[in-house]
Amino acid sequence: MEYEAVIGLETHIQLNTASKIFCSCKADSWNAAPNTNICPVCTGMPGVLPVLNRRVVEKGTLLAAAMHADLQPVSFFDRKNYFYPDLPKGYQISQYDRSLAKGGYMDVPQADGTLRRVTIWKLHMEEDAGKTKNDLISGSRRIDFNRCGVPLIEMVTGPDLRSADEAANYLTRLRQLLRWIGVSEADMEKGHLRCDANVSLRRKGETILNTKTEIKNVNSIEAVRTAIVKEIDRQSRAYEHGERIEAWTLEWDEDSQTLKKMRSKETEADYRYFREPDLLPVYLTDEWRAAILQDFPELPLARRARFMAGYGLPEYDAELLTAERSLSDYFEKAVQAYGGEAKRVSNWLMNDVLRMLNDSGKTTAQLALTPAYLADIIKLVEAGTINTNTGKGLLEKVNASGKSPEEIVRAEGLAKVSDDGAIRAVVEQVLAESPGEVAAYRGGKVGLIGFFTGQVMKKMQGKADAQKARALLEEMLR
Numbered sequence: 001m002e003y004e005a006v007i008g009l010e011t012h013i014q015l016n017t018a019s020k021i022f023c024s025c026k027a028d029s030w031n032a033a034p035n036t037n038i039c040p041v042c043t044g045m046p047g048v049l050p051v052l053n054r055r056v057v058e059k060g061t062l063l064a065a066a067m068h069a070d071l072q073p074v075s076f077f078d079r080k081n082y083f084y085p086d087l088p089k090g091y092q093i094s095q096y097d098r099s100l101a102k103g104g105y106m107d108v109p110q111a112d113g114t115l116r117r118v119t120i121w122k123l124h125m126e127e128d129a130g131k132t133k134n135d136l137i138s139g140s141r142r143i144d145f146n147r148c149g150v151p152l153i154e155m156v157t158g159p160d161l162r163s164a165d166e167a168a169n170y171l172t173r174l175r176q177l178l179r180w181i182g183v184s185e186a187d188m189e190k191g192h193l194r195c196d197a198n199v200s201l202r203r204k205g206e207t208i209l210n211t212k213t214e215i216k217n218v219n220s221i222e223a224v225r226t227a228i229v230k231e232i233d234r235q236s237r238a239y240e241h242g243e244r245i246e247a248w249t250l251e252w253d254e255d256s257q258t259l260k261k262m263r264s265k266e267t268e269a270d271y272r273y274f275r276e277p278d279l280l281p282v283y284l285t286d287e288w289r290a291a292i293l294q295d296f297p298e299l300p301l302a303r304r305a306r307f308m309a310g311y312g313l314p315e316y317d318a319e320l321l322t323a324e325r326s327l328s329d330y331f332e333k334a335v336q337a338y339g340g341e342a343k344r345v346s347n348w349l350m351n352d353v354l355r356m357l358n359d360s361g362k363t364t365a366q367l368a369l370t371p372a373y374l375a376d377i378i379k380l381v382e383a384g385t386i387n388t389n390t391g392k393g394l395l396e397k398v399n400a401s402g403k404s405p406e407e408i409v410r411a412e413g414l415a416k417v418s419d420d421g422a423i424r425a426v427v428e429q430v431l432a433e434s435p436g437e438v439a440a441y442r443g444g445k446v447g448l449i450g451f452f453t454g455q456v457m458k459k460m461q462g463k464a465d466a467q468k469a470r471a472l473l474e475e476m477l478r
């Protein structure tokens, strides 16, 4: 029997605002000591009132727009009631039937070049809860309220994904998009982007939705992929044996790479949602919405397509250069400053500048090597003023000093030596110093030409016109 996987993802996205959603505590308390980033509001003390952080609405609006969702002029907060130690109020302030945005979708490129359209079923604002930890030494449970009130967007997709790879692709693209529009750092290891996966199977060709299980506690894209593969495998074996799939909640255990049954799933009715009486409705006026979306950026997939169509870049280059918005901005500025073929800039950027970025751990904005300086270096190489090797060394020198490429070339005398006489003198010296190699070359070991060229370049500090040096060597060795 051939089965098809039906997967939907529920993500919790931590917004990168300065403060929490309803109080002035810092939003991000990664690595802070437990219970050091809390106040009476986020710990639900009696008599306090929440005040909505407007930046949460703004970032939520940006994300909804990026998801092509229908932004609602009026939305409400609701109380989602449940009893759990890490929820001091006994309810979570969330949105239910009247949320910030309705509908929407995200297109995800597949390995075969087609796009998978993933629909968005839910997109709303809410606060995070705290964290309970089992203390192994004392055997007690401990609660850290630092995360209470951290602003989240909950986003739920339709059951549109068909494999573990598609689910991983969606998350990779979502992470890219969140960083691109600047609403979240989207670091899964820090809990900025959390994902639960709903998985069910059906016979190929069917359109029904069978009972699904929910996988929780997966905190990397690779873990999501592996956990879904294992769950698909478990369910298909169960169907083969004629067993029923029950609506379990499964927990991913990273250490043992296995899924464990957590508890039977609550239904929505258990939460007894009702309007939050302590907060006003959110009025997203036309003016406010226009102000938020004023500088809405070109999104990664659109830019990727434009890089291919407009600059004639191969897909590989376009993909890599649009991995991050700052990098793609850097590329475009360098292309404009260069004025020539964009592929040349792409080559320099992908081979050398990316390595510099990776080695230094810096972002493009922190590089002293500006896009204009990169363009200058490429132009100096193209004009034959310096050779390619000198150009590559120049990248580092410009970046270390902040001086212009021309200035460094002038000050250090890096201009390429093409003068026959000067190169010939060095070639003679090299041949005189290596009689053994010369004899070997003449005896048929012509591969030694590389050795001789290297020696000449070394003596001339890499400044010689390499082709000319090689030609002179061959001539004199004959």
Ligand SMILES: [Zn+2]
Pocket: 020, 023, 024, 025, 037, 038, 039, 040, 041, 042, 043, 149
């Ligand atoms: Zn607080």
